Amino acid sequence: MDNRMQLATARAALAAASQQLEAAQRGERAAALTLAALCGQGPGFADTLHAPAPLRAAPLALPVALPAELLARRPDVTAALWRVEAEARAIKVARAAFLPNINLAAGLGLASLGAGNLFEAASHYEQFAPAISLPLFDGGRLRANLAGRDAAFDAAVAQYNSTLVQAIHEVADGVSATQSLDRELRAQEQARAATAEAWKLAQDQLGAGVISEMQALRVQQALLQADQRLAQLRADRLSAGVSLVVALGGGYLPPTGAPTPANVAEIQP
Template identity: 50%
Template sequence: MSRHDTRPRRGLPFVFAPLAAALILAGCASSRGLAPEGRALDADALVAQRSFADAALSDAAFPRADWWTGFGDAQLNALIEEALAGNPGLDAADARVRQAVAQAGLADAARKPTLGASAQYSGLQLPETVAPEPLGGKYSGVEVLSLSFKYSPDLWGGHRARWRAALGQARAAEVEAQAVRLSLSSNIARGYVSLAQAFQAQDVALAEKRRAEQLLALGRQRVKAGLDNQLQIRNAESASAAADQQIQSAQQQIDSLRNALAALLGKGPDRGLDIARPGALAAQAPAVPAVLPSELLGHRPDVVAARWRVEAASHGIEAAKAEFYPTVNLSAIVGLASGGLSDLFTRDARLIQGGPAISLPIFDGGRLRNQLAGRDADYDLAVANYNQSLVGALREVADALQAARSLDGQLASAQQARDAAQQAWQIASTRYRAGLGTQLDVLAAQRPLLQLDQQLAGLRAQRLAAGIDLDRALGGGLPVQASDPVAPLSERSDSSSIHAIAKAPTP
């Protein structure tokens, strides 16, 4: 074999030896010993059967999207619809969604080849003091027309992982925008219930004012007749002043709640003045789905968004790991270049440049390892937030359900007490009309009746608020986007169910 024939074969190992050594170094120094520690909770492991034992269970007990219509108040329905159409907070949430979608689009674009065209003219004249003739003192120009092509093949899946991480963040932002809508509607419903209670408290205060005035007038008559002393008058004056304070307090609360509702609508305080007194609101019997707690994952926007962020963080780990491996960049330029327009489109003006470029991470001062460690920490934080959201969601359901059950019992007891007080007041009135009792007896019997009316109004408002909290805790009936979930690192779950995402294994 000739020396000419052996040179390429002897030279080939010398050409690839540095590449092989770099690959070995990069692989050995990569991600060894780095891994996330977080583990997502299994919802079925959160036992809640005894807490929900006394609740009405149903396969269809998740709220409807318009759950607030169950209160039977047309004005409340109109207020929530108005808020959902024009609240600035919703505009901000929607802007965050568009921002996240744009970031996902940028990550997707980075995976694809690019092709660009350019036209350039460049001129140069060197002074003769720098370069003698024929170079110096002569102006030369070059016209260039070119097409440039760039592409970085995704050999290790890093580009795809970055795109799917950004996509997961975008989906989380979409679900969080739904959570903002749920929070807005529930806050309006709660404010409306509080407004109804404030009007009822004002009614009781006005009734107490009338009772105190009757006591004051009766006391003055008795003192004038020598049947009583000033103590009765002073007590009546105190009760009248206290009733005035309660009336003013109730009016201040009414004004404040109207302002709050107007702000939730995205309007000025004058809009609140147009909100009429709420009518009687119906409190529905509390019920929870029989599939809790596992199916809660697919109905709570905050839990779903937290899981999407776990998925995004897992793909962030993939992208960070891909940084440890060599990258290949393909580029090419094809065009025409000439010193004059007349020669630009001739065969001799052809310009061709291109080829692959390989870059290898060998020693980087620990940048890649720290970057991967940061992605691992991001994942652990996302898992912790998800676990916290899941546990908190189940606690909110239990709290709302238990509160509703307790308040139903308290309302029943308070209603019994009120019925007894009503009968006592009727008996005192009957005795007074028959000449067997005094007007003082009637007014004294009226006081516990008014106190129980105020107590009942507060308990009814709390019961309505517990129903709102339960609807909110169960997800508010919002249609959570559950299609095409982002699978975890190992691509082990392609299910289109959010429930499957929530149970997917973590890296």
């Protein structure tokens, strides 16, 4: 009965491992096809690709205080800032529209216009249209235009603030994720080393007849699971590192000779 139970358990584990292998191979194939498309090649290009050597995540070399000015390199933050600047200039233009525009060079007959009749109805001065523009006659439209520009400026500022807060949030998440994964990796590497030592001892004991083959296989299975977990953590760390580079708008390169502590204490807004 015990042997049949162990056999059933082993078959279930084998089926689960086969499913995981199939999923991994499917993901590998999809990634290869995506890479072929990015290279401007057909699907057959994926078959020419060979598995590279395992990648090692670069250490997180960030200063203790990471200034938020680095986020100005992000396209979304830059675009939002430019929208604010554009709306600010539009407000200046809208305010300038309240001032009369008089072309003194073409001001024929202006000598006959006194202070009392300068701002009479515009229809009285149609003959001077090329020479004088009095926007005060349409103050309601100008005030509405200025109010609209003020509202557009406020909306642009709100959008910029929202974009900047989101950028800071993404950087903070990226830093936290990479630091956490670095700690997990160190712990898993130690666990894997201990499991590898246990497998070595199990092989020796199996050869000496101290333990059964089933007991040795359980230790080997634990080692394979530790390897799988370690590979997954390394992949997660690489992905988190790329996400942090994107969040920073291109990564961070410390000045030559500058200290680069492993931890980031804060992000200064």
